[in-house]
Amino acid sequence: MWILILSTILLGFLFGSLGVIIGILSTTFDQMSAISSFVSQPLIYLGGVFYSIRLLPALFDLISQFNPMLYVIDFSDMDSWASATSRPHSPLASRLVLLL
Numbered sequence: 001m002w003i004l005i006l007s008t009i010l011l012g013f014l015f016g017s018l019g020v021i022i023g024i025l026s027t028t029f030d031q032m033s034a035i036s037s038f039v040s041q042p043l044i045y046l047g048g049v050f051y052s053i054r055l056l057p058a059l060f061d062l063i064s065q066f067n068p069m070l071y072v073i074d075f076s077d078m079d080s081w082a083s084a085t086s087r088p089h090s091p092l093a094s095r096l097v098l099l100l
Helices: 002-025 029-045 058-064 068-081 092-099
Strands: none
Touching (some): 002 029, 029 068
């Protein structure tokens, strides 16, 4: 349970800091909206929100392993249903580095 809470907080910090950086670099609201949509939509679709990542081709499966959203969803699945889609040999510490 604590892993789910920790990963959700860290993911919130990741998206919050990403939003601040995009807001600083953007000149108009439309530009900020377009950039944030361009960043967040692939993270959501490659994160396993709507389907299992086991259904993805090998290239997208490899790309999705670097997506921090995948692990938050995976921790939620482990907490709720005792099932996970990520590889069990990948340590949590390497995923936390991606969030920093």
